[in-house]
Amino acid sequence: MRSFLVRLLAALSLFGASAVPASAAPRPKLIVAISVDQFAASVYGRYLDHYSAGLKRLSSGVAFPVGYQSHSATETCPGHSTLLTGDHPSHTGIVANNWFDRSNGSWPYCASVPGSADPLDRGPQRLKVTTLGDWLKAAHPRSRVVSISGKDRAAIMMAGHHADFIAWWMDSTSGKPVSGFRTSAYAAPAGPAIQGILRQEDDSIAAAWSKSPPQLWPSDVPAYCQALEKPHRFGDIDVSGAVPPDLAVQAAAQPGFMQRSGFLNELHASPLYDKLVLDFAADMAKRWRLGRGQAPDLLAISLSATDYVGHRYGNGGAEMCAQVHALDLSLGTFLARIDRLGVPYMVVLTADHGSVDAPERLREQGIPAQRVDTTAFLAGLNAHLRQALGLTSNPIAAEDVQDLYVEPADPALAARVRSEAVDWLRQQPDVDAVFTRDQVAAAVPPPGKSAADLTVPERMNESFDAERSADIFVEFRKYTTLGWPRGSSISVAGHGSPWDYDRQVPILFWWHGAPAQTSGAAAETVDIAPTLAATIGLPHPAIDGRCLALVTACPPLAGGARGERGR
Numbered sequence: 001m002r003s004f005l006v007r008l009l010a011a012l013s014l015f016g017a018s019a020v021p022a023s024a025a026p027r028p029k030l031i032v033a034i035s036v037d038q039f040a041a042s043v044y045g046r047y048l049d050h051y052s053a054g055l056k057r058l059s060s061g062v063a064f065p066v067g068y069q070s071h072s073a074t075e076t077c078p079g080h081s082t083l084l085t086g087d088h089p090s091h092t093g094i095v096a097n098n099w100f101d102r103s104n105g106s107w108p109y110c111a112s113v114p115g116s117a118d119p120l121d122r123g124p125q126r127l128k129v130t131t132l133g134d135w136l137k138a139a140h141p142r143s144r145v146v147s148i149s150g151k152d153r154a155a156i157m158m159a160g161h162h163a164d165f166i167a168w169w170m171d172s173t174s175g176k177p178v179s180g181f182r183t184s185a186y187a188a189p190a191g192p193a194i195q196g197i198l199r200q201e202d203d204s205i206a207a208a209w210s211k212s213p214p215q216l217w218p219s220d221v222p223a224y225c226q227a228l229e230k231p232h233r234f235g236d237i238d239v240s241g242a243v244p245p246d247l248a249v250q251a252a253a254q255p256g257f258m259q260r261s262g263f264l265n266e267l268h269a270s271p272l273y274d275k276l277v278l279d280f281a282a283d284m285a286k287r288w289r290l291g292r293g294q295a296p297d298l299l300a301i302s303l304s305a306t307d308y309v310g311h312r313y314g315n316g317g318a319e320m321c322a323q324v325h326a327l328d329l330s331l332g333t334f335l336a337r338i339d340r341l342g343v344p345y346m347v348v349l350t351a352d353h354g355s356v357d358a359p360e361r362l363r364e365q366g367i368p369a370q371r372v373d374t375t376a377f378l379a380g381l382n383a384h385l386r387q388a389l390g391l392t393s394n395p396i397a398a399e400d401v402q403d404l405y406v407e408p409a410d411p412a413l414a415a416r417v418r419s420e421a422v423d424w425l426r427q428q429p430d431v432d433a434v435f436t437r438d439q440v441a442a443a444v445p446p447p448g449k450s451a452a453d454l455t456v457p458e459r460m461n462e463s464f465d466a467e468r469s470a471d472i473f474v475e476f477r478k479y480t481t482l483g484w485p486r487g488s489s490i491s492v493a494g495h496g497s498p499w500d501y502d503r504q505v506p507i508l509f510w511w512h513g514a515p516a517q518t519s520g521a522a523a524e525t526v527d528i529a530p531t532l533a534a535t536i537g538l539p540h541p542a543i544d545g546r547c548l549a550l551v552t553a554c555p556p557l558a559g560g561a562r563g564e565r566g567r
Contacts, residue, residue: 028511030291030345031132031532032338033158033300035083036327037076037151037307038495040354041066041504043315047324050224054331055324058349061510062550064523069353069505070451072473072498073463077110079352079525080157080302084132086529086543088462093128094157099468100397100405107399111153113186122152122168123186124161131160132529133298135540140295144288148181148281150273150304154352156187158300163188165284167198169276180205181280197287201280213258216270217244218326225321234314234358234492235371235485243322245269245313247490269308271326277303278330282337291343296536302352303327314358314493344512346535348528351505358493359481369479372430374401384424389416396421396472400496401482403470418471425474433475440464440473451503452522459498509550523548530554 044055045065069079071088073095081087081094089095098107108114113121133145147159152168159166170182180202183190208214221243230241240246248266257263267273281301284290290297306323313319331349338345356362359369378401382394389395395417397405404421408414418436425434435443435457441464443457454462460473476482478499485492495502507523509531526545533540534547534554547554 026344027296027536028291028346029293029296029343030285030338030341031296031298031536032345032347033084033132033298033528033532034331034347034349035080035154035158035300035302036349036351037154037302037304038310038315038353038355039306039351039505040315040501041506042354042501043306043320043324044506047321047328050222050325051328053328053333054335055328055349057332057335058347058508058510060516061347061508061514062517062519062548063509064507064519064521066504066520067350067507067523067525068451069351069503070454070459070524070526071462071503072456072459074353074495074497074502076151076307076352077153077157078463080154081110081127082525083350083352084158084160084298084300084529084532085127085129086132086526086540086545087129088526088544090462090464091129091544092157093126093465093468095463095465095468096400096403097153098399099403100399100470102405102409105397105407109153111156113184116186120184121186122156122184124156124159125186127157127160129543130541131158132532132538132540133158133300134160134162135533135538136296136298137162139538142293143295144290144293144297145300146281146284146288146290146298147300147302148277148284149302150268150277151302152184152187154302154304155300158302159188165189165194165197165288167280167284169273197284201283205276209258213252214267214272216248216252216266216272218271218322221318221322222325225318225325228316228318228321230317232317232358232360234360236487237485237490237492239313239492241313241317241319243318245319247312268304269312271305271323271330273305273308274303274327275330277301278334282334285338285341291341291345296538310355311491311494314361315355316357316361346509346511346532348532349506349508349510350525350528353495354500354502354504355495356479356481356493356497356499356501359479360492362479367479369481370430370477371481371484372401372476373484374482375484377401377428377430381421381424385417385420388420389413398470402474402476402496404472404474406471414471421472425472430477430480431474432477435460435473435475437469437471437473440469441466450522451524452500456498459503509548 073089075097077097078089078094081092094110111122113123136143145163146165147155149155149168155166155168166188167181167183181198232239251262251266309323359371362369385395397407406414406417422434425431440460443461445458527548530545530547
């Protein structure tokens with residue numbers, strides 16, 4: 001992985017992130033912002049020579065192959081919260097997918113609705129800042145903001161607080177084996193007309209699947225992907241490494257497969273998932289006549305299959321290769337449909353975070369990778385604290401062992417727990433470093449410092465929110481995968497660390513007539529929103545990101561370079 005990035009950077013034409021030559025082009029009437037969940041820069045670059053459709057087109061514009069989600073909270077919700085706000089999670093308030101609420105001992109979900117009695121209600125109420133879509137609606141009330149994803153949190157974080165239409169594919173929390181696109185009145189207007197659109201799309205999908213069961217994986221897998229097929233034992237789970245994956249084939253062979261709860265698991269971790277989202281997004285672009293009004297419109301799309309495939313099979317095997325190949329083709333079909341709208345448009349494609357491959361496969365390449373059984377790790381920490389401090393209950397709460405919350409409310413006892421926990425953690429062989437809440441809060445990156453050069457505490461600071469963040473921050477050794485695959489827990493690899501493989505993502509800008517420019521500069525995802533705003537002449541509030549001069553000079557707006565906004 002490291003050698004690939006070194007070779008890639010060496011081959012790039014290097015110039016400053018703000019020095020991309022301006023190019024004459026019609027001001028776009030439609031912005032298409034695409035996030036490919038878990039599309040690491042290493043994965044994007046690995047198959048660069050094989051792209052033939054959508055990814056080839058998008059790579060031919062202004063490309064930053066190794067951009068940055070510069071913060072440490074490399075999860076779906078925090079990453080998506082940066083894409084169209086221009087702010088780091090330290091300002092968006094989205095410090096994780098879930099965090100601990102000290103006031104009541106609960107774990108709020110980033111897109112849940114505070115105070116709602118229905119646990120399935122979703123909305124942007126926990127997002128503390130505004131988005132490009134919000135800026136559009138404030139400047140041009142008739143602008144339309146449409147956001148569609150495989151995940152509710154992705155669609156909501158990209159859309160913001162005043163979207164016209166937000167939809168996501170309802171996941172297994174719906175309790176229904178086969179579901180479809182859904183929305184929430186807390187996220188965007190969800191009246192009869194909107195519900196009618198969703199039912200119409202669902203009925204169309206259901207009718208097609210009733211005639212012929214959906215093909216989750218392509219049958220024409222390229223030879224370069226087939227060459228990667230190899231069996232592995234990941235944790236306690238054996239995987240054939242073939243495409244279609246053996247897990248999907250075995251599940252599909254069971255009677256009533258599409259009526260079983262496992263169907264959604266197989267759909268999520270398959271190329272078909274992205275195709276469904278892109279087809280629906282293209283349908284909505286046509287239905288809403290995006291780009292045809294007097295004011296510019298925004299179509300935000302998040303594609304989730306790469307994330308599910310990466311978790312289930314890792315990012316270095318034939319499964320991910322086939323997924324990226326299918327993604328390239330699906331994006332090509334989608335862009336051709338947007339072309340047919342006949343409006344000037346600009347596309348940006350990036351990711352919410354990167355990823356690391358399964359440690360078993362990394363070790364075959366000579367990379368010192370390891371797994372940590374997080375359940376046992378947290379249990380060991382709490383057992384030590386109970387014994388050392390004479391406690392009768394666990395004093396540490398965590399959903400992610402990288403972010404530990406001290407539960408005792410008594411300040412003196414909490415201080416003893418923190419001190420003893422930090423000492424224990426620093427003695428663990430899989431732990432690289434441990435930082436306290438005060439250390440992270442004080443590690444404010446200096447103005448102008450490149451995302452590539454941030455220290456780990458500075459990366460954590462960009463994810464730090466005094467109200468929501470943890471008390472102890474754990475940095476595990478590089479190439480550590482958290483979690484042990486066993487039983488029904490089929491997740492062999494992941495993300496979430498402050499290491500570069502989880503932070504580095506591609507950032508691609510394309511429009512008709514875009515210059516073919518490839519930059520090795522460390523552009524950041526927080527730079528996307530101010531860049532798009534400048535492109536369509538849209539003012540915005542003070543933010544963390546800086547404008548990249550693509551088709552026009554960047555205006556002297558508030559915010560901009562790192563550190564200019566007070567923390």
